[in-house]
Amino acid sequence: MKYIDEYRNKEKILSLSAQIKKISTKKVRLMEVCGGHTMAIQRFGIPDLLPETVELVSGPGCPVCVTSRSYIDKAIAYSKLPNIIITTYGDLIRVPGSTSSLDKEKAKGANIRIVYSVLDALKIAQDNPDKKIVFLGIGFETTAPGSAAGIIKAQMAGLFNFSVFSAHKIMPPPMAALIDEGVDIQGYIGPGHVSSITGSHIFDFIPAKYGLGVVISGFEPLDLMQSIYMLVNQYETKSPAVEIQYSRAVKPEGNIKALEMLDEVFLMRDDWWRGLGILANSGLGINEKYASFDAEKQFEVEVEILKEDKGCICGTILKGISKPSDCKLFGKACTPAEPVGACMVSNEGACAAHYKYSRE
Amino acid sequence: MCLSVPAKIESIENDMAVCSVGGATYRASLLMLDMNELAIGDYVLLHTGFAIQKISKEDAEETLKLFDEFEDFNEILDEEERISGRRIV
Ligand code: SF4
Numbered sequence: 237m238k239y240i241d242e243y244r245n246k247e248k249i250l251s252l253s254a255q256i257k258k259i260s261t262k263k264v265r266l267m268e269v270c271g272g273h274t275m276a277i278q279r280f281g282i283p284d285l286l287p288e289t290v291e292l293v294s295g296p297g298c299p300v301c302v303t304s305r306s307y308i309d310k311a312i313a314y315s316k317l318p319n320i321i322i323t324t325y326g327d328l329i330r331v332p333g334s335t336s337s338l339d340k341e342k343a344k345g346a347n348i349r350i351v352y353s354v355l356d357a358l359k360i361a362q363d364n365p366d367k368k369i370v371f372l373g374i375g376f377e378t379t380a381p382g383s384a385a386g387i388i389k390a391q392m393a394g395l396f397n398f399s400v401f402s403a404h405k406i407m408p409p410p411m412a413a414l415i416d417e418g419v420d421i422q423g424y425i426g427p428g429h430v431s432s433i434t435g436s437h438i439f440d441f442i443p444a445k446y447g448l449g450v451v452i453s454g455f456e457p458l459d460l461m462q463s464i465y466m467l468v469n470q471y472e473t474k475s476p477a478v479e480i481q482y483s484r485a486v487k488p489e490g491n492i493k494a495l496e497m498l499d500e501v502f503l504m505r506d507d508w509w510r511g512l513g514i515l516a517n518s519g520l521g522i523n524e525k526y527a528s529f530d531a532e533k534q535f536e537v538e539v540e541i542l543k544e545d546k547g548c549i550c551g552t553i554l555k556g557i558s559k560p561s562d563c564k565l566f567g568k569a570c571t572p573a574e575p576v577g578a579c580m581v582s583n584e585g586a587c588a589a590h591y592k593y594s595r596e
Numbered sequence: 597m598c599l600s601v602p603a604k605i606e607s608i609e610n611d612m613a614v615c616s617v618g619g620a621t622y623r624a625s626l627l628m629l630d631m632n633e634l635a636i637g638d639y640v641l642l643h644t645g646f647a648i649q650k651i652s653k654e655d656a657e658e659t660l661k662l663f664d665e666f667e668d669f670n671e672i673l674d675e676e677e678r679i680s681g682r683r684i685v
Binding site for chain 2: 239240242272325352353354355356375378379381382385429432433483484485486487491493494497
């Protein structure tokens with residue numbers, strides 16, 4: 237068992253496709269809230285395997301896409317401080333800020349380094365005791381424990397030249413906000429790797445309060461097709477529930493150790509989401525105990541005036557209201573090589589996934 | 597960045613493991629898992645340098661088996677529908 241090939245069996249996928257066609261009688265719109273799913277769905281051509289009654293829409297689950305432009309602007313402002321090294325995941329580097337990007341600043345000589353893990357950033361802090369290292373912490377519950385672990389390790393090692401600029405966010409609030417806003421969806425393909433950490437219970441309120449189903453899905457085509465089958469079945473039989481399709485990696489209780497680390501370091505706070513605005517208790521800030529590792533408390537910077545791009549409809553795409561092809565700039569002024577909006581930058585962004593894999 | 601991949605543990609030293617994905621090897625921190633439950637040859641989900649969850653072989657097999665059962669079940673239903681000429685699901 238390699239946990240990949242087994243889930244790409246073509247006959248099984250086609251058979252599931254036939255079964256979905258068979259049970260689906262009513263129109264249903266299902267939203268995937270994880271950027272990894274957006275990418276997998278496009279890559280494996282899942283929409284082509286579904287009947288006309290079943291429509292998939294992307295949601296707010298690409299961390300780079302929902303991150304505010306002012307976050308980028310502030311990271312750029314940090315990069316201009318003396319003796320500073322900015323460390324970041326590669327995804328963020330080309331995201332446009334108001335007038336620049338981390339990539340452009342790097343080309344101009346700013347000390348900005350791409351890392352694969354927060355652990356690499358800690359190593360840089362260790363090797364450069366005379367420099368201050370800021371790690372750009374973005375991502376949801378899957379990624380946030382890594383930043384927490386980094387801070388805890390830095391504390392233990394006495395690496396006080398290390399800090400995190402947190403834009404970490406949590407998934408349930410935007411999922412609730414979308415339904416509250418009346419976005420037309422009947423079920424959620426639940427985020428698999430977020431749920432590896434959080435467990436499945438954080439979604440219990442969705443069927444309970446809103447009557448919508450959530451099926452936590454894996455990332456292979458068979459996983460996705462099976463999850464869609466389960467959601468269509470829930471919808472047709474009017475029995476919304478939280479179900480785990482991805483049981484090989486998701487336990488109902490989640491990863492307790494990782495959750496404890498989140499609790500130890502972070503504090504819930506209101507946060508801004510592209511398309512949705514400010515949502516209560518949807519972000520993770522660093523708590524008082526670890527204030528000396530909080531870049532926002534360590535450095536004062538002046539940030540340029542926010543300038544949003546006109547014409548980019550990323551916000552409504554993240555809400556499942558528009559599709560990338562509805563954007564006038566898509567594939568013309570906005571391409572992965574020259575992205576106008578964040579949704580075209582990250583591999584997990586709906587516009588980038590659509591551009592890369594769409595056979596239209 | 598959000599990508600997490602199933603990776604096989606090749607060796608363990610303190611709280612770090614060397615894991616393989618396809619042909620490539622990566623170092624992974626095991627800080628978020630219970631070390632007592634990990635052995636060489638196990639698969640873990642690798643995310644930004646951390647093993648975030650052990651992949652359960654039993655559950656993986658169960659998912660695939662469930663699928664087979666459900667395929668069989670659908671064939672039975674198909675057959676019943678053919679015989680009765682009536683839509684069941
Ligand atoms: S195609 Fe580009 S400009 Fe249009 S919504 Fe997507 S990211 Fe924004």
